[in-house]
Amino acid sequence: MSEVIQRDTMLSYITGSVESSAESVAIRAINERGREDLEKTPFPTRKDEDWRFVDLKSITKSQFCKLEEANAADVGDISEHYLPEAMNCRLVFVNGVYNEELSSVEDLPNNVIVGNLAANADNNSVKEHLGTITNYDDDVFAPFNDAAFTDGAFIYVPEETVVRTPIHILNVFTDAEKAFYATPRLLYVGEMFSKSTIIEEHIGLADNQYLNVPVTEFKMFTGSNVHHARIQRDSKNASHVSRPIAILDKNAEYHSYTICLGAKLFRNDPRVIQNAEEVNFTVDGLVLIDGNQIADTHSIMDHRFAHAGSHQLHKVVVNDSAHSVFNGKIFVAKDAQKIDSFQENRNLLLSENGKVNTKPQLEIFADDVLCSHGATIGQLQDEEVFYLQSRGLTEQKSRELLVYAFALESVESMEVESVEKLLLSEVIEYTNRDNK
Amino acid sequence: MLEIKNLHASVEGEDIEILKGVNLKVNAGEIHAIMGPNGSGKSTLAKVVSGHPEYEVTQGEILFNGEDITELDADERAHMGLFLAFQYPVEVPGITNKTLLREAYNTIARANDREELDPLEFEDYITEKLDVIEMKDQFLSRSINTGFSGGEKKKNEIFQMAVLNPVLSFLDETDSGLDIDALKVVSDGVNKIANSENAIVMITHYQRLLNYIKPDHVHVMMAGKLIKSGGFELAEELEANGYDALEKELVLNGEAQ
Numbered sequence: 001m002s003e004v005i006q007r008d009t010m011l012s013y014i015t016g017s018v019e020s021s022a023e024s025v026a027i028r029a030i031n032e033r034g035r036e037d038l039e040k041t042p043f044p045t046r047k048d049e050d051w052r053f054v055d056l057k058s059i060t061k062s063q064f065c066k067l068e069e070a071n072a073a074d075v076g077d078i079s080e081h082y083l084p085e086a087m088n089c090r091l092v093f094v095n096g097v098y099n100e101e102l103s104s105v106e107d108l109p110n111n112v113i114v115g116n117l118a119a120n121a122d123n124n125s126v127k128e129h130l131g132t133i134t135n136y137d138d139d140v141f142a143p144f145n146d147a148a149f150t151d152g153a154f155i156y157v158p159e160e161t162v163v164r165t166p167i168h169i170l171n172v173f174t175d176a177e178k179a180f181y182a183t184p185r186l187l188y189v190g191e192m193f194s195k196s197t198i199i200e201e202h203i204g205l206a207d208n209q210y211l212n213v214p215v216t217e218f219k220m221f222t223g224s225n226v227h228h229a230r231i232q233r234d235s236k237n238a239s240h241v242s243r244p245i246a247i248l249d250k251n252a253e254y255h256s257y258t259i260c261l262g263a264k265l266f267r268n269d270p271r272v273i274q275n276a277e278e279v280n281f282t283v284d285g286l287v288l289i290d291g292n293q294i295a296d297t298h299s300i301m302d303h304r305f306a307h308a309g310s311h312q313l314h315k316v317v318v319n320d321s322a323h324s325v326f327n328g329k330i331f332v333a334k335d336a337q338k339i340d341s342f343q344e345n346r347n348l349l350l351s352e353n354g355k356v357n358t359k360p361q362l363e364i365f366a367d368d369v370l371c372s373h374g375a376t377i378g379q380l381q382d383e384e385v386f387y388l389q390s391r392g393l394t395e396q397k398s399r400e401l402l403v404y405a406f407a408l409e410s411v412e413s414m415e416v417e418s419v420e421k422l423l424l425s426e427v428i429e430y431t432n433r434d435n436k
Numbered sequence: 437m438l439e440i441k442n443l444h445a446s447v448e449g450e451d452i453e454i455l456k457g458v459n460l461k462v463n464a465g466e467i468h469a470i471m472g473p474n475g476s477g478k479s480t481l482a483k484v485v486s487g488h489p490e491y492e493v494t495q496g497e498i499l500f501n502g503e504d505i506t507e508l509d510a511d512e513r514a515h516m517g518l519f520l521a522f523q524y525p526v527e528v529p530g531i532t533n534k535t536l537l538r539e540a541y542n543t544i545a546r547a548n549d550r551e552e553l554d555p556l557e558f559e560d561y562i563t564e565k566l567d568v569i570e571m572k573d574q575f576l577s578r579s580i581n582t583g584f585s586g587g588e589k590k591k592n593e594i595f596q597m598a599v600l601n602p603v604l605s606f607l608d609e610t611d612s613g614l615d616i617d618a619l620k621v622v623s624d625g626v627n628k629i630a631n632s633e634n635a636i637v638m639i640t641h642y643q644r645l646l647n648y649i650k651p652d653h654v655h656v657m658m659a660g661k662l663i664k665s666g667g668f669e670l671a672e673e674l675e676a677n678g679y680d681a682l683e684k685e686l687v688l689n690g691e692a693q
Contacts, residue, residue, distance in 0.1 A: 381526075382489065382490065383526055384526050384528060386488055386489065386490075386510060387522065387525070387526035387528070388528070388536065389487075389509065389510040389511045389514070390486050390487070390488075390510045390511075390513075390514055390519075390520050390522075391514060391536060391537075391540040391596065391600065392511050392514035392515055392540040392541075392543045392544045392547075392600070393511055393536075393539055393540055393543055394511050394543070395509065395511065397539065397543070398511075401528075401531055401535075401536075401539070402528065402531075404530070404531075405528060405529060405530025405531045405579075406530065408530045409530065
């Protein structure tokens with residue numbers, strides 16, 4: 001007797017069907033491919049190794065509708081979220097939809113493109129690279145974005161061009177009557193020896209429930225260089241599942257820094273793929289969670305050729321009943337000699353009920369490499385608190401300073417002053433919540 | 437200034453008593469030295485007086501300028517002018533000396549209705565204090581004790597003392613781990629800070645430090661009690677004959693338990 005068990009797919013949690021309304025033929029082709037993948041791929045459960053620590057209830061106990069059916073609130077004035085350094089270099093997406101009025105792109109070097117995908121669908125780089133970099137096996141989230149996106153951000157930096165102004169990709173989410181889904185998309189193409197700084201932000205303006213599934217693709221040509229900061233401040237009831245991926249040609253440098261503050265469920269799977277010799281990359285993270293938040297990072301640093309330098313510092317602060325998961329994979333292929341890779345996961349537990357799962361995973365098939373990894377889980381040391389307190393600082397201030405110091409290193413990687421200031425005030429607010 | 441009466445203390449949640457009835461009186465302008473073998477309770481006494489939460493006072497009281505401070509938190513005691521120079525100063529990566537000291541200075545100022553210093557004023561104030569321990573400006577921008585040598589850590593304690601200008605300071609084994617040059621710098625620093633308004637209690641195992649900072653009173657601590665007090669000659673006697681000899685003498689006189 002044979003029995004076919006029908007497992008749920010991503011579509012089980014979506015109201016209605018996911019149909020493409022994209023005008024561009026190229027985008028519609030990706031939509032079609034995404035839909036096919038979605039229909040045949042079962043939704044993950046805790047029996048899947050990559051999902052065993054994560055409670056996906058905040059997705060599976062809900063139904064998410066199209067934005068049009070959600071009766072979402074107007075965006076209002078969001079100028080407090082603009083970065084002074086990127087005043088004229090900002091793309092705004094409201095609930096995943098490009099908002100030209102709030103965006104401002106001026107004074108860019110010649111031939112640099114910072115715009116929306118739909119308007120640039122005929123650009124050769126879009127046609128060539130969009131949807132070709134994402135590479136997640138047995139995944140439902142990247143295909144979901146593939147199936148549903150109709151627009152997104154497109155950044156193109158030509159050869160030998162440096163964009164000195166940080167480029168701000170601001171995704172805001174408004175309050176809504178129904179839980180909706182959004183599929184923000186970002187394609188970055190850096191030509192030979194180009195350079196830029198990208199600040200990708202996700203901000204929930206209210207505390208409503210929504211599902212944010214962004215995909216970012218970075219195509220880095222020879223000698224190109226990107227500093228990619230990602231700041232996740234989604235609503236405390238949102239679910240955010242990210243698929244950021246970068247592919248690096250010879251001498252390319254890609255440095256990413258993901259800051260997780262918001263969302264009820266945050267799952268981030270950054271991947272960096274080495275496509276030629278001699279590359280450098282960073283996959284850093286800072287997670288500050290409390291309440292019942294879950295933050296899960298599953299990263300892959302994929303060394304396929306010789307001479308790469310890569311490092312990952314993943315710092316986590318957990319309070320209340322929050323739960324952090326970290327699974328950092330370092331792959332080194334057989335012929336990828338002279339790799340220098342370093343991974344560290346440091347966790348600071350502030351409460352009895354907080355939970356941390358950490359699993360470094362090294363798969364090395366080359367014999368002349370230098371790879372190290374480490375994970376620590378600690379609490380604030382009483383002796384540290386007493387030391388500061390004996391100097392006159394209150395216990396609360398002492399704890400605040402110690403958490404601040406723990407997070408500082410990651411914040412200082414932002415390289416954009418207003419972002420650093422913003423994050424430091426977020427850190428202080430986080431430690432003050434601790435006291436309530 | 438400080439009056440400790442029949443102080444008994446044990447580790448919080450444990451039954452083992454470490455301080456077993458300490459009595460000590462310290463007046464303004466005085467320098468005291470508490471000497472004793474390892475494990476006699478010297479460091480515990482310093483921590484209990486500073487308000488370390490690890491210890492529980494089971495009996496007796498600590499009066500500071502007439503006020504009972506036995507139940508106060510460490511920061512409240514610091515606001516009143518108590519200071520502890522740690523035996524093992526704690527490393528705090530990510531927070532600079534300057535950040536800590538400005539926060540500490542202004543918190544203490546606020547608690548005493550004194551004027552706070554803004555960053556520029558504080559910069560001038562703190563730079564002046566660097567002379568006390570012969571350190572360079574860079575010292576201010578370094579993370580607290582992080583990557584410091586043993587000597588630098590101890591100098592940093594005295595520097596903090598100079599900046600916070602406490603009324604009563606406990607120096608817990610400040611001489612341990614110091615080479616002769618560092619010892620001179622540290623003791624010079626302490627001597628510059630000492631005046632007729634404040635008081636210092638040094639805790640040490642050896643007489644070495646006392647050659648540089650001359651105490652008015654010397655106390656010997658054994659098994660959780662101050663068993664003998666005297667002038668500087670008591671320190672010399674200990675140096676010559678050791679703690680064992682003193683213990684025997686006390687037993688012979690029927691003074692020790």
